[in-house]
Amino acid sequence: MKKKILFAVIILAVLGGAYGYYEYNRPVAGTEKKKADVEISASDLLAAFEADEAAANSQYSGKVIQVNGIIGSMESKESGNKISIQTDNPMSGVICEMEDGQDISSLNTGETVTVKGVCTGFLSDVVLVRSSLVK
Numbered sequence: 001m002k003k004k005i006l007f008a009v010i011i012l013a014v015l016g017g018a019y020g021y022y023e024y025n026r027p028v029a030g031t032e033k034k035k036a037d038v039e040i041s042a043s044d045l046l047a048a049f050e051a052d053e054a055a056a057n058s059q060y061s062g063k064v065i066q067v068n069g070i071i072g073s074m075e076s077k078e079s080g081n082k083i084s085i086q087t088d089n090p091m092s093g094v095i096c097e098m099e100d101g102q103d104i105s106s107l108n109t110g111e112t113v114t115v116k117g118v119c120t121g122f123l124s125d126v127v128l129v130r131s132s133l134v135k
Contacts, residue, residue, distance in 0.1 A: 031064055031099065031116050031117055031118060031130050031131065031132050034064050034116070035064070036064050036065060036066035036116050037063040037064050037065065038059075038060065038063060038064075038065050038066070039065075039066040039068075040065065040066070040067060041067070041068055041069055042067050042068065042069030042085040042086065042087050042093065042094040042126075043069065043087040043088045043089075045060070045065065045067055045087075045094060045126055046087040046088075046089060046092055046093070046094060046125075046126055047087075047088070048060070049121075049122040049126055050089070050092075053122055056122065057121055057122070060119045061119050061120065061121050062118065062119065062120075063118070063119055064116060064117070064118055065116070065117060065118070065119045065128060066114060066115070066116045066134060067085060067094055067096070067114070067115055067116075067117075067128065068112065068113070068114040068115075069085035069086055069087065069094065069112070069113070070085065070086045070110060070111070070112055070113075071083055071084070071085060071086070071107060071108070071109050071110060071111050071112075071113050072084045072085060072086040072093055072109065073109060074104055074107060074109065076104065076105075080097060080098060080100065081097075081098040081102060081104045082095060082096065082097050082098065083095075083096045083098065083104060083107070083113065083115060083131070084096075084125070085113065085115070091124070092124055092125050092126075093125050093126075094125060094126045094127075094128065095125045095126070095127050095128070096115045096117055096128045096131040097117070097127070097128065097129045097130070097131060098131050098132070098133075099130050099131060099132050102131070102132055102133060104133075107133075113133065114133070114134040115128065115131050115132070115133060115134065116131065116132055116133075116134050117129055117130055117131030117132070118130050118131075
């Protein structure tokens with residue numbers, strides 16, 4: 001009887017450990033197939049953060065935001081691709097850190113683009129992470 005209980009405890013511990021390992025190593029869900037919580041222009045998004053950062057953080061941070069605007073610059077590095085979307089403020093913009101596998105080589109500076117990503121807040125620019133292009 002004690003052997004059966006010990007065997008059951010060991011099996012449960014192994015299954016629990018395997019589940020914990022799976023959850024710990026599970027990839028972050030992408031935004032490509034998620035529905036956007038908010039659709040807004042890059043200028044309006046930046047204006048909301050400049051007007052009242054605390055209110056904008058509560059409204060946008062952690063949510064999937066779909067932003068449209070004109071590409072100001074692009075950056076491709078081993079660490080990932082980034083698109084900077086211009087706003088009415090020449091000193092600030094919306095930085096979109098693209099998900100792995102998002103190809104931005106077909107885009108050009110000055111082109112209008114729509115990008116969807118998770119808003120992480122405002123530094124001198126509004127930052128969207130895990131971003132993907134909206135077709």
